[in-house]
Amino acid sequence: MQTSTDRILTTHTGSLPRSDWLPTVPTVEDAGRAIAEVVARQRAAGVDVVNDGETGKPSYATYVLDRLSGFGDVSDTPFLGKGRADLADFPVYRARLDRDTAGAIGTQPVCVDEVRYVGRAALDAELEHLGRATRDTGAADVFCTAASPGVIARFMPNRHYPDESSYVQALGEAMKEEYDAIAGAGFVLQLDCPDLTAGWDARTGTLAVHRRMVAERLEVLDHATRDIAPDRLRMHLCWGNYEGPHHHDLPLVDIIDLVLAARPAGVSFEGANPRHEHEWAIFADGRLPDGTVLIPGVLDSTTNYIEHPELVAQRICRYADAVGRERVIAGTDCGFATFAGMATVDPDIAWAKLRSLQEGAELASARLWSRRPPV
Numbered sequence: 001m002q003t004s005t006d007r008i009l010t011t012h013t014g015s016l017p018r019s020d021w022l023p024t025v026p027t028v029e030d031a032g033r034a035i036a037e038v039v040a041r042q043r044a045a046g047v048d049v050v051n052d053g054e055t056g057k058p059s060y061a062t063y064v065l066d067r068l069s070g071f072g073d074v075s076d077t078p079f080l081g082k083g084r085a086d087l088a089d090f091p092v093y094r095a096r097l098d099r100d101t102a103g104a105i106g107t108q109p110v111c112v113d114e115v116r117y118v119g120r121a122a123l124d125a126e127l128e129h130l131g132r133a134t135r136d137t138g139a140a141d142v143f144c145t146a147a148s149p150g151v152i153a154r155f156m157p158n159r160h161y162p163d164e165s166s167y168v169q170a171l172g173e174a175m176k177e178e179y180d181a182i183a184g185a186g187f188v189l190q191l192d193c194p195d196l197t198a199g200w201d202a203r204t205g206t207l208a209v210h211r212r213m214v215a216e217r218l219e220v221l222d223h224a225t226r227d228i229a230p231d232r233l234r235m236h237l238c239w240g241n242y243e244g245p246h247h248h249d250l251p252l253v254d255i256i257d258l259v260l261a262a263r264p265a266g267v268s269f270e271g272a273n274p275r276h277e278h279e280w281a282i283f284a285d286g287r288l289p290d291g292t293v294l295i296p297g298v299l300d301s302t303t304n305y306i307e308h309p310e311l312v313a314q315r316i317c318r319y320a321d322a323v324g325r326e327r328v329i330a331g332t333d334c335g336f337a338t339f340a341g342m343a344t345v346d347p348d349i350a351w352a353k354l355r356s357l358q359e360g361a362e363l364a365s366a367r368l369w370s371r372r373p374p375v
Helices: 028-045 062-066 091-105 120-134 149-155 164-184 207-224 256-261 277-283 309-323 347-368
Strands: 068-075 108-117 141-147 188-192 233-236 266-269 293-296
Touching: 028 120, 028 347, 062 068, 068 164, 108 164, 120 141, 120 164, 141 149, 141 164, 149 164, 149 207, 164 188, 164 207, 188 266, 207 256, 277 309, 293 309, 309 347
Parallel strands: 141 188, 188 233, 233 266, 266 293
Antiparallel strands: 068 108
């Protein structure tokens, strides 16, 4: 994972606004053109560590339906609100969100047979397009996202394996092929793990039980990535990328010790929205495992407000002052288009927010390295 000794690098969580002209089911040629376009827009916005914007994927998790066998039927349980005590407290608002997102999220397929990786051709095409689009762009690094075993289990319930643990382990074994291929192509592998945080149910859960679940899923993740160097891995945590009350979210401090003990050297998490911005303070003691890099969100991905560069700089400096300037990469809370066809933030505003991210990083860099601020 590329870090910097003279400035704060910028990145994002993965999904970016999709091209207006891109069909719902793109051809290989369409996907290649769209990936080239989204990479160019990232670099134009000043983003240092880029990806393919998850172009061509229906979502950051359900894309695996085209790459894994063993799924069929559909669950009769609506996904949004699953285990979400905050929405249960506000049923009128929950119904509104269900209406607004039903078309984008759709139904939940379920696991009905043995899971196997069968999507190597699609994966190879994706990696080829990303490599071609990022060559000679001047990007500091390139990452590629992949669903973690835990988030796949959260989206696609188990009806085949004897228990949830067996299911998650099988998913880890199957997804190892994708993880190894991404790293083998020279990209940083980002593992999306919102199940570790958003999987908490404040109505029925106990912290001890949840921590055991987190520990088990991280053990599966570590095993599935055992052949990849930790500094080529980053993981993303979030509490559900929707504008909601979030007043029952699991505090990050309750599991951060488990997260930091896992193999990925980079940890991406929400740090800008009103429910989690204060959690920078848990790193104030400055004690991180050797080699760990924080990728805090300094942009909220659920609001059309464009953060002022000064605010972005202040957020970055809090983390840099706590853990060291070389151990911080400025990121976003979550993706801007985690489901194709559902964008809370207007696409043009999303790109403007990323420009503000870069401007804020420049201000922070000037302060942290005692240089004159950019004009």
